[in-house]
Amino acid sequence: MKKDPNNMTLLEHLEELRLRIIYVTIVLGILALITFHYSLQILQFIMEPLIKVLPKTSHVIFTGITEAFWVRMEVSLYAALLFGLPYVFYHIWMFVNPGLTKKEKKVVLPFVLFATIFFLLGCLFAYKVILPIGLKFLVSYGGAEISAMPSIKQYVSFFLRICFAFGLIFEMPVLSFILAKADIIDAKWLIKKWDYAILAAFIVAAILAPPDVLSQFLMAIPMILLYVVSIGVVYLAQKPKNEEED
Incomplete structure (x- = not known):
C-alpha cells in the first residue's frame, strides 16, 4: 500500500483492494462479536416502530426454531456495519483516490465525516418518519x-431494507462531490437533468417505499432536495478549478 499509486500495475491495485477488504472484514468481525452481546437490546430498538402500531391482541412471532437466533445474528452484522462506517468509508476513499495531492488528502477526513453523518441521517429519517407512517398503513x-x-x-x-435504502439515498451529495472531483459531472449538467432526477426520485420511491402514497412522497421529496443540495456541492467542489481556468 505504500507504493506510488501512479506506478502500480493492475495486479498491484487488485492486491491493494484485497488487503483493504481483509482489513475491513476483520474490523467488522470484531464489531459483530461486540454487537451480538447487545443484539437483544438492538432488536428491541428495531421493533419499537412496529410495536407502537400493532393492536394489543397482536404479537411478533418467529416460526422456525433457529429463526430468532439468525435474526439476532443479522442484526449484529448490520449494527457492526453501522458502527464501522467511518472505517469502511475511509478505505473506500483511500482506494478510489490513490493519486491524491497533499491538498486533496485533506479532504479524506471531511469525506469520512460527512459520508457517515449523511448515512446516519438517512437511517434516522427512515426510522422516525417513514417507518411509523408506512407500518401504520400496512398493519391497518x-x-x-x-x-x-x-x-x-x-x-x-x-x-433494514428501508433504513439502508434511505442511508444510501442520503449519500447523494457525497457521491456528487466525488464525481465532481473526478470531472465526471458538473453543476450545469445536473441542472439540465433536473426533470429526469424528479422522475427517477418517484420511481425509486415507488420501488423502495411502503405501498402507500404518503410514504412514497416522503421518500421522493428528500431525494429531490438532496439533488438540489448536490448541485450546490458540485458547484463548490469545482469552483476553485473554474476560477483557475478563468
Missing part, C-alpha cells in the same frame, strides 16, 4: 377481521 390494511402476527425475520428484513 388487514382490517378488523384479520389479526396481524408479523414474523420477526420478515420485519427485520423490511426494516
Whole structure:
C-alpha cells in the first residue's frame, strides 16, 4: 500500500483492494462479536416502530426454531456495519483516490465525516418518519377481521431494507462531490437533468417505499432536495478549478 499509486500495475491495485477488504472484514468481525452481546437490546430498538402500531391482541412471532437466533445474528452484522462506517468509508476513499495531492488528502477526513453523518441521517429519517407512517398503513390494511402476527425475520428484513435504502439515498451529495472531483459531472449538467432526477426520485420511491402514497412522497421529496443540495456541492467542489481556468 505504500507504493506510488501512479506506478502500480493492475495486479498491484487488485492486491491493494484485497488487503483493504481483509482489513475491513476483520474490523467488522470484531464489531459483530461486540454487537451480538447487545443484539437483544438492538432488536428491541428495531421493533419499537412496529410495536407502537400493532393492536394489543397482536404479537411478533418467529416460526422456525433457529429463526430468532439468525435474526439476532443479522442484526449484529448490520449494527457492526453501522458502527464501522467511518472505517469502511475511509478505505473506500483511500482506494478510489490513490493519486491524491497533499491538498486533496485533506479532504479524506471531511469525506469520512460527512459520508457517515449523511448515512446516519438517512437511517434516522427512515426510522422516525417513514417507518411509523408506512407500518401504520400496512398493519391497518388487514382490517378488523384479520389479526396481524408479523414474523420477526420478515420485519427485520423490511426494516433494514428501508433504513439502508434511505442511508444510501442520503449519500447523494457525497457521491456528487466525488464525481465532481473526478470531472465526471458538473453543476450545469445536473441542472439540465433536473426533470429526469424528479422522475427517477418517484420511481425509486415507488420501488423502495411502503405501498402507500404518503410514504412514497416522503421518500421522493428528500431525494429531490438532496439533488438540489448536490448541485450546490458540485458547484463548490469545482469552483476553485473554474476560477483557475478563468
